[in-house]
Amino acid sequence: MAASTYLNRLPIKKLPITTVPVPLVIHGLVGFFLLYIIFDWGRKFLNFLSQSQKTTKSKDLGEAFDVFDENRDGFIDEMELQRVMCALGLTEAAELENCRKMILAFDQNGDGKIDFGEFVEMI
Numbered sequence: 001m002a003a004s005t006y007l008n009r010l011p012i013k014k015l016p017i018t019t020v021p022v023p024l025v026i027h028g029l030v031g032f033f034l035l036y037i038i039f040d041w042g043r044k045f046l047n048f049l050s051q052s053q054k055t056t057k058s059k060d061l062g063e064a065f066d067v068f069d070e071n072r073d074g075f076i077d078e079m080e081l082q083r084v085m086c087a088l089g090l091t092e093a094a095e096l097e098n099c100r101k102m103i104l105a106f107d108q109n110g111d112g113k114i115d116f117g118e119f120v121e122m123i
Helices: 004-010 021-069 078-088 096-106 116-122
Strands: none
Touching: 021 078, 021 096, 021 116, 078 096
16 A cells, blocks of 8 residues: 555544634733743833933933032033143143143134033034
8 A cells, every 4th residue: 555545544633724723822822921021120220320321421410410510510621621630640641731722622603612422513
């Protein structure tokens, strides 16, 4: 007997697509929702971590800016930069003309002062 005739004798019932066992469907849906919850929680956790790092970095940059901004006007001018350079012991860089050149190198809007946004870009 040939193999093809033997296979033709087996009664094979073709089931419609709608006769999938209900427990299998429920199991698949529960697994899908559990994966969704796990990945959503992971995404929220990573967003939380990145926000806390941004906040810490912004706070540190603000404190560093405040070291330079002695009169708290929101700008660093050549006199304030000169004061910090002298405090650091950089005598050659502390000359007023050199401080003016440093500020002009990073001054994006041309006002002769460094604001916080320019300070962040410089750092």
